[in-house]
Amino acid sequence: MKKARFKVDELESDIFKITGLEATVGNFYEEWEETPGPTPMPDISTFRDWDRILLNKYKPFYLPLCDLCCLCTMGKCDLSKGKKGACGLDMAAQQSRIVLLSCAIGAATHAGHGRHMVEELISKFGSDYPLDVGGLSVLVEAPHTRLVTGIKPRTLGDLEDVLDYVEKEITHLLSCCHTGQEGDNLDFESKAFHAGMIDHVGMEVCDLAQISAFDFPKADPEASLVDIGIGSIDTSKPVILVIGHNVPPAAAIFDYMEDSGLEDSIELTGICCTALDLTRYTNKAKIAGPLSHQLRFIRSGIADVIVVDEQCIRADILDEAKKVNAPLISTNYKNFQGLPNRTNDPIDEIVSDLVEGRSPGVVILDSDKAGEAAVRIAMGVFPKRKKLGIIPEEGEIIEYAMKCTKCLSCQRVCPNYLPLPEAMEAAANGNLQPLSDLYESCIGCVRCEGEGVCPNNLKLHSMIIGASRSKIKDEKFKVRVGRGAISDTEIRRVGGPIVMGEIPGVIGIVGCSNYPGSWKDNAIMIEEFLKRRFIVTTTGCAAMNIGMYKNEDGLSLYEAYSGAFDAGGLVNCGSCVSNPHISGAAIKIASIFAKRKLNSNYEEIADYIHNRVGAVGISWGAMSQKASSIASGFWRLGIPIIVGPHGSKYRRALLGRKDKDEDWYTIDARTGKRVYTGPAPEHLFISVETKEEAMTLIPKLCIRPNDTTKGRSIKLNHYIDLHKRFYGAMPDDIQLFVRTMADIPITMKDEILEILKEKDWKESEVPAPDPTLLPRLVRKRGG
Amino acid sequence: MSTSGMFADLPVDVGLAHEGERVRKPQMHIEFGGPDVKEKFELLRVKDPEEVEDGKITIVGPDVQDLEEGGSFPFGIYVEVSGEKLEVEMEGVMERRIHDFCNYIEGFMHLNQRDSIWLRLDKKAVKKGLNLEVTGKALQRLFKSEMAIIEKIQITFITDPKKVKKRFQEALEIYEGRDARARGMTDNDVDVFYGCTLCQSFAPSHICVISAQRYANCGAISWFDGRAAAKVDPKGPVFEIPKEKCLDEWKGEYEGINKIVSEKSLGEISRVQLYTAFGYPHTSCGCFEITTFYVPECDGLGVVHRDFRGQTPSGLTFGAIADSTGGGRQVDGFHGISFEYMRSPKFLQVDGGWNRIIWLPTEVKEKLKEYIPAELYDKIATEADATDITALKEFLREKGHPVVEKWVETLPEAVEAPMLEVMPVSTPSSGGITIILKNAKIHAEKVIIKRAK
Numbered sequence A: 001m002k003k004a005r006f007k008v009d010e011l012e013s014d015i016f017k018i019t020g021l022e023a024t025v026g027n028f029y030e031e032w033e034e035t036p037g038p039t040p041m042p043d044i045s046t047f048r049d050w051d052r053i054l055l056n057k058y059k060p061f062y063l064p065l066c067d068l069c070c071l072c073t074m075g076k077c078d079l080s081k082g083k084k085g086a087c088g089l090d091m092a093a094q095q096s097r098i099v100l101l102s103c104a105i106g107a108a109t110h111a112g113h114g115r116h117m118v119e120e121l122i123s124k125f126g127s128d129y130p131l132d133v134g135g136l137s138v139l140v141e142a143p144h145t146r147l148v149t150g151i152k153p154r155t156l157g158d159l160e161d162v163l164d165y166v167e168k169e170i171t172h173l174l175s176c177c178h179t180g181q182e183g184d185n186l187d188f189e190s191k192a193f194h195a196g197m198i199d200h201v202g203m204e205v206c207d208l209a210q211i212s213a214f215d216f217p218k219a220d221p222e223a224s225l226v227d228i229g230i231g232s233i234d235t236s237k238p239v240i241l242v243i244g245h246n247v248p249p250a251a252a253i254f255d256y257m258e259d260s261g262l263e264d265s266i267e268l269t270g271i272c273c274t275a276l277d278l279t280r281y282t283n284k285a286k287i288a289g290p291l292s293h294q295l296r297f298i299r300s301g302i303a304d305v306i307v308v309d310e311q312c313i314r315a316d317i318l319d320e321a322k323k324v325n326a327p328l329i330s331t332n333y334k335n336f337q338g339l340p341n342r343t344n345d346p347i348d349e350i351v352s353d354l355v356e357g358r359s360p361g362v363v364i365l366d367s368d369k370a371g372e373a374a375v376r377i378a379m380g381v382f383p384k385r386k387k388l389g390i391i392p393e394e395g396e397i398i399e400y401a402m403k404c405t406k407c408l409s410c411q412r413v414c415p416n417y418l419p420l421p422e423a424m425e426a427a428a429n430g431n432l433q434p435l436s437d438l439y440e441s442c443i444g445c446v447r448c449e450g451e452g453v454c455p456n457n458l459k460l461h462s463m464i465i466g467a468s469r470s471k472i473k474d475e476k477f478k479v480r481v482g483r484g485a486i487s488d489t490e491i492r493r494v495g496g497p498i499v500m501g502e503i504p505g506v507i508g509i510v511g512c513s514n515y516p517g518s519w520k521d522n523a524i525m526i527e528e529f530l531k532r533r534f535i536v537t538t539t540g541c542a543a544m545n546i547g548m549y550k551n552e553d554g555l556s557l558y559e560a561y562s563g564a565f566d567a568g569g570l571v572n573c574g575s576c577v578s579n580p581h582i583s584g585a586a587i588k589i590a591s592i593f594a595k596r597k598l599n600s601n602y603e604e605i606a607d608y609i610h611n612r613v614g615a616v617g618i619s620w621g622a623m624s625q626k627a628s629s630i631a632s633g634f635w636r637l638g639i640p641i642i643v644g645p646h647g648s649k650y651r652r653a654l655l656g657r658k659d660k661d662e663d664w665y666t667i668d669a670r671t672g673k674r675v676y677t678g679p680a681p682e683h684l685f686i687s688v689e690t691k692e693e694a695m696t697l698i699p700k701l702c703i704r705p706n707d708t709t710k711g712r713s714i715k716l717n718h719y720i721d722l723h724k725r726f727y728g729a730m731p732d733d734i735q736l737f738v739r740t741m742a743d744i745p746i747t748m749k750d751e752i753l754e755i756l757k758e759k760d761w762k763e764s765e766v767p768a769p770d771p772t773l774l775p776r777l778v779r780k781r782g783g
Numbered sequence B: 001m002s003t004s005g006m007f008a009d010l011p012v013d014v015g016l017a018h019e020g021e022r023v024r025k026p027q028m029h030i031e032f033g034g035p036d037v038k039e040k041f042e043l044l045r046v047k048d049p050e051e052v053e054d055g056k057i058t059i060v061g062p063d064v065q066d067l068e069e070g071g072s073f074p075f076g077i078y079v080e081v082s083g084e085k086l087e088v089e090m091e092g093v094m095e096r097r098i099h100d101f102c103n104y105i106e107g108f109m110h111l112n113q114r115d116s117i118w119l120r121l122d123k124k125a126v127k128k129g130l131n132l133e134v135t136g137k138a139l140q141r142l143f144k145s146e147m148a149i150i151e152k153i154q155i156t157f158i159t160d161p162k163k164v165k166k167r168f169q170e171a172l173e174i175y176e177g178r179d180a181r182a183r184g185m186t187d188n189d190v191d192v193f194y195g196c197t198l199c200q201s202f203a204p205s206h207i208c209v210i211s212a213q214r215y216a217n218c219g220a221i222s223w224f225d226g227r228a229a230a231k232v233d234p235k236g237p238v239f240e241i242p243k244e245k246c247l248d249e250w251k252g253e254y255e256g257i258n259k260i261v262s263e264k265s266l267g268e269i270s271r272v273q274l275y276t277a278f279g280y281p282h283t284s285c286g287c288f289e290i291t292t293f294y295v296p297e298c299d300g301l302g303v304v305h306r307d308f309r310g311q312t313p314s315g316l317t318f319g320a321i322a323d324s325t326g327g328g329r330q331v332d333g334f335h336g337i338s339f340e341y342m343r344s345p346k347f348l349q350v351d352g353g354w355n356r357i358i359w360l361p362t363e364v365k366e367k368l369k370e371y372i373p374a375e376l377y378d379k380i381a382t383e384a385d386a387t388d389i390t391a392l393k394e395f396l397r398e399k400g401h402p403v404v405e406k407w408v409e410t411l412p413e414a415v416e417a418p419m420l421e422v423m424p425v426s427t428p429s430s431g432g433i434t435i436i437l438k439n440a441k442i443h444a445e446k447v448i449i450k451r452a453k
Helices: A048-057 A091-125 A143-149 A156-175 A185-214 A248-259 A273-281 A291-300 A317-323 A347-355 A367-385 A394-401 A409-413 A420-428 A433-437 A460-466 A469-473 A488-500 A521-531 A540-547 A576-593 A602-612 A625-636 A645-650 A691-701 A709-727 A746-758 B088-104 B123-128 B132-146 B161-184 B223-232 B255-264 B318-323 B362-367 B389-399 B402-410
Strands: A004-012 A016-025 A059-062 A225-228 A239-243 A267-271 A286-289 A305-308 A328-330 A361-363 A477-480 A506-509 A535-539 A570-574 A615-619 A641-643 A652-655 A665-668 A674-676 A685-687 B028-033 B040-046 B057-060 B075-082 B108-111 B118-122 B152-158 B192-196 B208-210 B238-242 B246-248 B290-295 B300-305 B335-337 B357-359 B441-449
Touching: A048 A059, A048 A185, A048 A602, A048 A625, A059 A091, A059 A185, A091 A156, A091 A185, A091 A248, A091 A576, A091 A625, A091 A652, A143 A156, A143 A185, A143 A576, A143 A602, A156 A185, A185 A273, A185 A576, A185 A625, A239 A248, A239 A273, A239 A291, A239 A367, A248 A267, A248 A273, A248 A305, A248 A367, A267 A273, A267 A291, A273 A286, A273 A540, A273 A570, A286 A291, A286 A540, A291 A317, A291 A460, A305 A317, A305 A367, A317 A328, A328 A367, A347 A361, A347 A367, A394 A420, A394 A460, A409 A420, A420 A433, A420 A460, A433 A460, A460 A469, A477 A540, A477 A570, A488 A576, A488 A709, A488 B318, A506 A521, A506 A576, A521 A535, A521 A540, A521 A691, A535 A540, A535 A576, A540 A570, A540 A576, A570 A576, A576 A602, A576 A625, A615 A625, A615 A691, A625 A641, A641 A645, A641 A691, A645 A685, A691 A709, A709 A746, A746 B132, B028 B123, B040 B088, B040 B161, B057 B132, B075 B088, B075 B132, B075 B161, B088 B108, B088 B132, B088 B161, B088 B223, B118 B123, B132 B152, B152 B161, B192 B223, B192 B255, B208 B223, B208 B255, B223 B238, B238 B255, B246 B255, B290 B318, B300 B318, B300 B362, B357 B389, B389 B402
Parallel strands: A225 A286, A239 A267, A239 A305, A267 A286, A305 A328, A328 A361, A506 A535, A506 A615, A535 A570, A615 A641, A641 A685, B040 B075, B057 B152, B300 B357
Antiparallel strands: A004 A016, A016 B441, A059 A652, A225 A477, A652 A685, A665 A674, B028 B118, B075 B152, B108 B118, B192 B208, B192 B238, B290 B300, B290 B335
16 A cells, blocks of 8 residues: 555566566555545545534534734734734634644644554564454454545554644644635634644544554443542652653563563552553553642652653643652653763663763663663662652741732732632631632642742642642542544444434543543543433543542442443543544544444535534643644544633634524435524533533534434433523523424423423424435435 | 432432442342342223222332342232323333333332342432432323323332232233233234324434334334324324325235325435335334345345444355445345344345345354244354355255255346456456556557457
8 A cells, every 4th residue: 555666576477477476566456345435535625515514504613713813024913993914814814723733733743643553563563563452352453544535554553644634624724724825714723623634534543553553452442440530540660751642662561560570669650641552552550630630649759750741741841840859851852851862872871871861861862772871870870869758847838828919910810810828828827728719620730839929938739738638639530541443333222322313422521631610520521421321422631521420339430330332331441642533433423323434425414414413612721733633533533522711711712602593503314404403502612601501502502403302302401400400490592492292201292282382382393304414415315 | 319300309319310320239229129139010990980099009018118128029010001192002111111201210120120120229319318209200290290191090019929920920911911912913903004204304314104013123112112102192102103005915015104204204205115125115224134136146135233343155245245235225135223123023025034044143043043944044054154145055955955056047047257357557448447548648658469369
């Protein structure tokens, strides 16, 4: 499948006798069972029409975080009140341009990670190493790759071709952000969708490669449970902390520990996705926590060595590591941290320099070497460091708190406006509880400790941590190891229940952990829907947060609920790059139930998913550009996404207008007639303020035009029930979702009938169309 | 206090939100039935209107608050309904709703059905006021709300062990009678079949035909279920198919079926024969429990279910086989079906029925043991006997499977092909890979093609 040049010196058979033949081939692909669909390797223009169909239904609503554009030297330009910039760009286009830029950065980050991964694994295992993400139970191993590119990858080497395509598209997308390129906001939006689609391919490549080569759990619903939480780490041992996303260096650390017989003598733990992926590699590793736990863990002094790779690593990590005398090893050129590159130096010298404190850190761009160095350094510094931490003791906290002038500066700079001054006042009076109460809500950004913020230079984050010692000690939970793909068998098994409405929807709860409120909020939201028999899928820091919660029975949700892709199942797919398994499950539903062509057939599959598969994504604490590109990949498939309060800073929402009947027509593929199918789903991208708002929206956004009456009545039941619980009243839009009497939830019949009468509701003429937004899919009568 | 209007007067909430609730032992106030209690049952009967007093709830024996906390008790639920359109045939279907409805009640866990029920009431809910009286009210309202054809409903709960014992025997007889009637009913005995387009919401060209002797592919809808569903919601996705003229009784082809299938599939499918996997087989949706696969080397049919994780002797998994037939298509020999259909005397009768089945997973074989003709049981291979075609053939021959007799007529010995040697170079060869070179530049110093001698 690779560009090839081959040479045959001599070949003799019954048919041929060839000498000195040389041939070069551009690209050749092995055909798979399915013939290609209409759109292999789509470019930016290919799905513009499809995007416009979606964007017409869900018109962008811009929320400028900043009225200015400062990207070129003609500016800065004020774009407020209808003004245009020096280049001619207006506010809508500028906001959508930033959305595109964010999505392109996100896609590039995953693709770059994927490229890094694939190159390293090929160098270790060879390009012919076979891909295997689930043995015989996963025949559709790469739904996105097949759907978008038409390539059915079989080996690690095949993935390089996919990445070539991904990188080409990202380059074009980034170039569109340049001054003087694009002027129309909807075209920018369409490009952002393209970036999202490409991103899911790039992520899929990355996870496919690591699952196959590192032998991660393969679509295993019973993947093991591992420890999470700072309290689960044995501090009597040397501790190595890994942070980031690219797991090969962390895997190499474990390999070296194992080879040296040290796997029980050292604690190997991690933060963010590297930690999640490390537990997919070995269940002896422990997860310290999500990205918000970086500073609290480092400052606690527990880590003897810190190893970073890429993404979501604090930019001041070296400063923080120095404070606790923990050597830092950077393993990735995306993140040098100003350290010397000592990849080619003798390892004994590196180890000696770091153990003796001659150097605060090094760059080692060779995973195996970094792995060995980390272990040896941890063993070396452990007796010297004596777990030096900088977290104040109770007496010190009280003493510091007395200096607080309650100027409110810290609260003002806090992204979540935490009541720090109040807590300081209590602490000054000897009551540390209010400070400790902030522990679960603090995202560890330390803006409160920034230069010039506190007039007394108080280290507020450390004080919160210090006030929470006993809590941290008990911070021991369980999380299920990322299982990777959803198996084809599971997709088939849930088919019936989804059709019959017994499974009201599929929820993907993903993304960063930087939301206001307790870190438990993700788990609290999701527990409600597990009880309600939704399928819940998760990845990344959200998957960790969900683990860091205990239910009434003292169990983590991973212990209380099955790991199967089934009603009431909680499915941890893995790290950030495992997100395509969630969107891929929706693709597989289309490919498996309806036998829709998968090969290069994006538009039709997206149309299918949008109109039929009741799936919704939540990214409650989304903060990064990667989160925006991940969301964007869901948007293009027509899957709605809910983000938390900070999500409005992504600068725009994609909101439907349920009051405009004309926006909610689909085509009945059986007759070709336009049919009103209601605002289903109502929004494509929406930011909400409270978890209660989100919980009410989730079942509502699972509503689809194709719902069977039973399915619709169950979805409505959940929507109305939650609305009543959180808002204390019936929702005002029930009449838009009831198509026939049979759609009415049986436990609410009387009250709904009353409302329908009041609203002058009429039964729909075509309650169960074969819904599509694509005229070309109207079926012709055969036979 | 309930938040739902319909149940606002009840002390606990009633709604779907509670369906997934589990009541674990420490939270349990009491349990009815369950593994430690022999006598327990739930039964629904269709009665004449004068025998039913609508809204009546009777509790024979003590109610929840008067039973010892933490105990397990014998128990019976006896639901009597009447209504002009109700039929005795629908009793089983309606009875199964007791399970769902009980689970809608906050703090009420209901497992299993008939004489194996296991019910638990949560401590907190009982404290709020949940008891049998409340349960009865909730069940009555749910039944009437869900099925408008129920005009009157009365419910009796029995907790007095002696009374339970008496009624338990009665219930067992009724279950047995019901089962015997269902087993004995043939496609000839009924005037109508039922069609189901539920799956069209995901697989738009699929229609299931449900006859008395052929369950829906998903295994979830029997003829009785179909009948009840069509009566309860006449405009719904399950509808009556008049049989009309029988075109072929042996193959199970009816004019009425052909008409409906042709209409609902927009002409894609024009004929369906119910009892065969070849020619005009019933179409396969996406959620069938089992699929057959034709093994040409043996001229037999293999059977594989959704949960089988390995490879069948043909080298394909369930997924791969299912993939080649799903989505509402007719594919010879590849046929999505339900477990229940394999228990039917009509099971692939045209193709030889069980005599044509040559391979199935152990789990399926065990599950269907009593339905596999005794003389065949040991002749059908499982994954323990054969994982490839050669081993399968050998097994069938050794055991004297009925398909072997046919081999002599149809399969010359020459079919026992010798093992093909793998070609060392990738010259185009039959059955190998076809390489398509686009814009290839090949530079060859000299190419000599010689005719073979």
